[in-house]
Amino acid sequence: MDERAALALLDRELEPVGDDAAVVDDLVVTTDMLHERTDFPPGTTRYTAGWRAVGASLSDVAAMGAEATAAVAAYAAPEFDPEELLAFVRGASDVCERVGAEYVGGDLDGHEEFTVATTAFGWTDEPLLRSGAQPGDRVCVTGTLGRSAAALTLFERAGEDETPAEEADRALEQANELFRFVPRIEAGLALASRATAAMDSSDGLARSLHQLAEASDCGFAIDSEAIPIDDAVRDVCSKPERALERATTFGEDFELVATVPADAIDDVRAATDVSVTSIGSVVDRRDGITIDGDDLEDRGYTHG
């Protein structure tokens, strides 16, 4: 059974189902585990790892339209190098500070592979769910897509023998910077009372749309030209189609994908500094999920 099938099984067993985080009373809680082999390419600094791991959980809090309160992390590694550990903690603390949350520490564990489990908390009295999208709503995404895809290419390039040392250093620095996304707490709060449905784009835009469609029983008509493709992914892809494909399916960008009634979009934009781009509209379920009129496949990143 792969991870998606296993998650579906758990959804049937457990309440609440499907959303980016669980809600207990007004407390939003979410947990994630990341590890070296699949989540932190060679060249990822521990500072970036701390930022990104905790950021991934904060992104789930953002997707619920909640305020971020705090986060914890369990850090597992073969050995505890003081500098690495402190860099990790600084990254974790900094991403929390960036969104007004508090990093309150965690646990250490000896483990063969560098592994991080993070949990973030937030508050909302009206959680934003994946269900609720209505035909006629606009589909919006925050920020830009493709940053993590670009970062991965840069990490790979830096690791190649033929890359000159100076270029490799620059690539690593840029890749680390791209990896340190800002969790969309502020945008999530702007969407909270106005969007009809939302989730984060951690599995890629295509997969997110399929998940929203299933939860909301709707379809989507997406306009590829409207998708906010990050410059970084355009830079690393030789062809524009490739950049679009990476931005649409690679995922790991931790932007928000939300459905918003057309007359509420201006209010959302006024309430956040982050760009909110309309990329298409919600349609009837029987009209499917399309991009420029063609079927948009349910293809993306299955987290390992």
Place this chain on the structure above:
Amino acid sequence: MDERAALALLDRELEPVGDDAAVVDDLVVTTDMLHERTDFPPGTTRYTAGWRAVGASLSDVAAMGAEATAAVAAYAAPEFDPEELLAFVRGASDVCERVGAEYVGGDLDGHEEFTVATTAFGWTDEPLLRSGAQPGDRVCVTGTLGRSAAALTLFERAGEDETPAEEADRALEQANELFRFVPRIEAGLALASRATAAMDSSDGLARSLHQLAEASDCGFAIDSEAIPIDDAVRDVCSKPERALERATTFGEDFELVATVPADAIDDVRAATDVSVTSIGSVVDRRDGITIDGDDLEDRGYTHG
């Protein structure tokens, strides 16, 4: 740097320091990572693993004198066997239910080694800390000590070639039962307004006393005969001294160790169904930490 040194380093970097859980406003939060090689001996069922992993975090909530609200877990394994996964979730849900908390799910991750990261949270407006013990207070422990030490012996016995199959089955069943401890939430609430300091005994009684002594700047005089040694560890140890040593240093029992003013002990006992045993008294720091008048070494389980 070993885990204790790394934790000490983190303590200096992060607030709040040292206690079993962090407190943000009135929210108590704690996270732990456990994995197969060091925490789940061969023969541990996934039901037991789910119970125990989530229970370990709930125990930290108990040590803060807090009500338990909810828990999440990230489950990582080389493959997702549906039966194992459901058994794990049932164990996690059952231990939550046992203490009035809600299990609200978590994350799945592909990983070479079976690894679980759990986070529990609870509420208290007056957290019970490790600091606060006063000379003259009694030292109390909840329940009995040595259950996990006994379980480990039984798991080992079950795995030996010369053990007859029927006996191995019985040993495994008993070991799993011993491993499924009840987090001391109820006792923690009974202690909350009455104890001067508390922590859980996950690293063993000896180490817990050293940690309480450091946080409270006090010493302890322990009476070995008063220590509530579990029958199970007496059964598996040939000599009584060995049972005492296992009960005192093995740890992983997740009982509470608390200091209580002598005149408050009856009230604590009246407020919980769990046994609360007085095993000695708080003394001045310069009188050290002794058992029957001899130094009690800071020896115990360092979690891998």
